[in-house]
Amino acid sequence: WTSYGLQGQLTLDLMKRNDDLETISSPDLSTVQWERISSDAIDDGEWHSWAVSRNDLGFNAAAIRVRSNMESGVVADSAPFVIGGGVDVQYPTAESILPIGSRPIIRWRSEGYLGRLRIELWRGKGKQILTIADDAIDDGEWHSWTVPTTLEDGYGYQVRIYSKEHQTLVGFSDLFQIGAVLEWIVPSLEQDDFGGALRSPNSRPSYFATGSRPVLRWQTKGELSGNVRIDLMLGPFRFATIASDALNDGEWHSWTVPAGLRPGSGYQLWLRSLTRPKLQVFSHPFHIGQMIDLWVDRNRYARPSVGSTGPTPDIRWRTEGLASDTRLTLQLVPKGGTPQVISTNVINDGEWHSFQVASSMKKGDYRFRLNSNENPGVFAYSSYFRVT
Numbered sequence: 001w002t003s004y005g006l007q008g009q010l011t012l013d014l015m016k017r018n019d020d021l022e023t024i025s026s027p028d029l030s031t032v033q034w035e036r037i038s039s040d041a042i043d044d045g046e047w048h049s050w051a052v053s054r055n056d057l058g059f060n061a062a063a064i065r066v067r068s069n070m071e072s073g074v075v076a077d078s079a080p081f082v083i084g085g086g087v088d089v090q091y092p093t094a095e096s097i098l099p100i101g102s103r104p105i106i107r108w109r110s111e112g113y114l115g116r117l118r119i120e121l122w123r124g125k126g127k128q129i130l131t132i133a134d135d136a137i138d139d140g141e142w143h144s145w146t147v148p149t150t151l152e153d154g155y156g157y158q159v160r161i162y163s164k165e166h167q168t169l170v171g172f173s174d175l176f177q178i179g180a181v182l183e184w185i186v187p188s189l190e191q192d193d194f195g196g197a198l199r200s201p202n203s204r205p206s207y208f209a210t211g212s213r214p215v216l217r218w219q220t221k222g223e224l225s226g227n228v229r230i231d232l233m234l235g236p237f238r239f240a241t242i243a244s245d246a247l248n249d250g251e252w253h254s255w256t257v258p259a260g261l262r263p264g265s266g267y268q269l270w271l272r273s274l275t276r277p278k279l280q281v282f283s284h285p286f287h288i289g290q291m292i293d294l295w296v297d298r299n300r301y302a303r304p305s306v307g308s309t310g311p312t313p314d315i316r317w318r319t320e321g322l323a324s325d326t327r328l329t330l331q332l333v334p335k336g337g338t339p340q341v342i343s344t345n346v347i348n349d350g351e352w353h354s355f356q357v358a359s360s361m362k363k364g365d366y367r368f369r370l371n372s373n374e375n376p377g378v379f380a381y382s383s384y385f386r387v388t
Helices: none
Strands: 010-016 033-041 059-068 075-077 081-083 085-091 106-112 117-123 127-136 154-163 168-172 176-178 181-186 216-221 228-234 237-246 264-273 280-282 286-288 291-296 315-320 327-334 340-347 364-372 379-381 385-387
Touching: 059 168, 085 154, 106 168, 181 264, 181 280, 237 264, 291 364, 291 379
Parallel strands: 085 168
Antiparallel strands: 010 033, 010 059, 059 075, 059 081, 085 106, 117 127, 117 154, 154 168, 154 176, 181 216, 228 237, 228 264, 264 280, 264 286, 291 315, 327 340, 327 364, 364 379, 364 385
């Protein structure tokens, strides 16, 4: 260790604990077993007299705590480490896609004594899917597993390996994919240079004019047989079926945006497999008929002191399909809070400079919302900015 400005001796403690992956960086100290290493260590940066005992084995998130004997608030904890052995899972990797019904080989490299192992499949935060092996030899490979046909397609799976003797997690893989994944390419977020460098480079939703014939594009990651279905959605409502039995070749050219659709900003396309109905994906929301694109000039504004004049955000937008005499409503939306109406009579000229950051505003994240008064379903949000 290194220290600065301290006098006197140090106390060294071993914190022995077992934590799941989600809590390993912020442990519950009530679960810690404490073991004193030294109460009078010289502050010379090293300690060589601690011997790992058999009672210390089997902890997967141990740490060393060092604190000053003279300055009680001066404390430092090491990063978590494993005592007695650990596993480096080498396959599956983050790039792995395991087909449904396949027989993948799980590979690992171990260090230290672990004894017999239990191998499990997990997904997401704290969700065990199944036990792959309940009593595996620590020989670095497991061949006797078939990916079940009942598993959901998708990303976020993980292999976790436990020591049976100590009932502790000793290793885990990167997150990987099982089966297939469908992903939309168009409609999606489009590159748009309006608004300058401070704006997110992919911030504008797709816009389809009424009567246009956009080419819809998607991709499949992993193995998937059979055709797909495409539906047009607005919120939870299905407006129309675009293709009931389309080839899963990644493109659909035969859709004309209907003239009778009400202009709106919350349309989505729903793509799903006909052979595996749970395999589905919604596109990013997009505009049909009319569009508003909204941004601000900065991502941070300083809150003024009481009685002082605050900064004036440069609020800009552009529209498609809206007449220049269309009136708009501008709102300030705190993150997780109630929107505040700034004006219900905004002229559609692309600029608004009359809002000032006030001293009464709470520190936090905000964004602007702009919608058409004629059709409130046509709207846009700016990116979030922070008031400091």
